[in-house]
Amino acid sequence: MKIISEVLQRQIEFSEENFCEWVIESPTFLTMLVEGFEKQVSGGSGRLILCENGKELDISKNVELILNPFIVNLNDKKILNRVYSELTNISLLEGMYGLTIEILNAIKNYMLTIEQESPYILQYESNDLCVGELFRIFGAKIECDKNNMLENLCEYIKIMSKVFDKKLFVILNMRSFMETEQIVLMLEELLHYDIKILFIENVQRDCLKIGKRYIMDKDRCEI
Numbered sequence: 001m002k003i004i005s006e007v008l009q010r011q012i013e014f015s016e017e018n019f020c021e022w023v024i025e026s027p028t029f030l031t032m033l034v035e036g037f038e039k040q041v042s043g044g045s046g047r048l049i050l051c052e053n054g055k056e057l058d059i060s061k062n063v064e065l066i067l068n069p070f071i072v073n074l075n076d077k078k079i080l081n082r083v084y085s086e087l088t089n090i091s092l093l094e095g096m097y098g099l100t101i102e103i104l105n106a107i108k109n110y111m112l113t114i115e116q117e118s119p120y121i122l123q124y125e126s127n128d129l130c131v132g133e134l135f136r137i138f139g140a141k142i143e144c145d146k147n148n149m150l151e152n153l154c155e156y157i158k159i160m161s162k163v164f165d166k167k168l169f170v171i172l173n174m175r176s177f178m179e180t181e182q183i184v185l186m187l188e189e190l191l192h193y194d195i196k197i198l199f200i201e202n203v204q205r206d207c208l209k210i211g212k213r214y215i216m217d218k219d220r221c222e223i
Helices: 027-041 077-091 094-116 131-137 149-164 180-193
Strands: 002-005 019-024 048-052 055-057 063-066 168-172 196-201 212-216
Touching: 019 027, 027 048, 027 063, 027 196, 063 149, 077 094, 077 131, 077 149, 094 131, 149 168, 149 180, 180 196
Parallel strands: 019 196, 019 212, 063 168, 168 196
Antiparallel strands: 002 048, 048 055
16 A cells, blocks of 8 residues: 655555654644545545555545544444444344344334333334344443544554454654553554555654654755
């Protein structure tokens, strides 16, 4: 996978380790780059092109931009909807189907029994009940520790990769918040899942000795 653009002299190309660090010391170019990523991730047009195996990929579908790792939401509505849908599919597998139908019918009959014991005649908008609705009713959420940013970020990246098939995660100034040892542990865990990670940093720090590093200095010279 690689990122190319008319505003870049070099391509940002990922190694087999699936990680790149891109240090941009020019505030003007950094702002332009982040705004461009944000626009294209949202479905707009831009100058960045993402390619894999000679084929251009849709940035809005394949890239997740993380500007603040402290506020990633594992229980975002779009994530939970996909999770509930996946759980519903599991409930309909051959080994689960009979039990699923039995339980859902029991719930429907129980509701009718309660209605018969009441003075009300109820009308139901739908006679269909699925397991996903039960998870939603019970407010099922993905377990997370709000005090552990690194753990939540790793889990968020893995879920977004699995549920939405995101191929590249771009994280801004991640090294400003974590020690080098923590960063290495994070990358070692995520790269087992064949997830590509791009750090965009505004300051050079110790080399991570993993993946590739690209540098653009304050004069916009690419190193």
